[in-house]
Amino acid sequence: MNQKYLTTEELSECIKYDSKTIRRKLKDTVLIEGIHYFRPFGGRKILYIWEQIEEDMFKVPAINTLMAGVH
Template sequence: MSQTYLTTEELSGRIKYDAKTIRRKLKDTVLIEGIHYFRPFGGRKILYIWEQIEEDMFKAPAIQTLMTGLQ
């Protein structure tokens, strides 16, 4: 299985979010370690898995998320 690994800056260019926003707001809330990114060799560097992020970006939001604003 071939996957595309991206740094935060490379991901920023693809999804048009500032790299700081990815680090501060998306990482560990929307982008989950072990699913969307990993730390190779247990280090500090983060590599994002493009195919997983792209797939999740196009998923429809859960009905519970949509209903939250109606309560």
């Protein structure tokens, strides 16, 4: 495996979003555990998979993703 793993702070620098925004709004809505991030050794630390995030940033979102925050 030749993937680049990033901490929340490192991901923040790459995508120009505040690390708090990543933790509170993107994690588990746009960034999904097992696809975009994982917890090594079952711990609390989160590592983001840069290649998957970069690929998905350019995809057109599905309508259910767009409507997720609308109530």
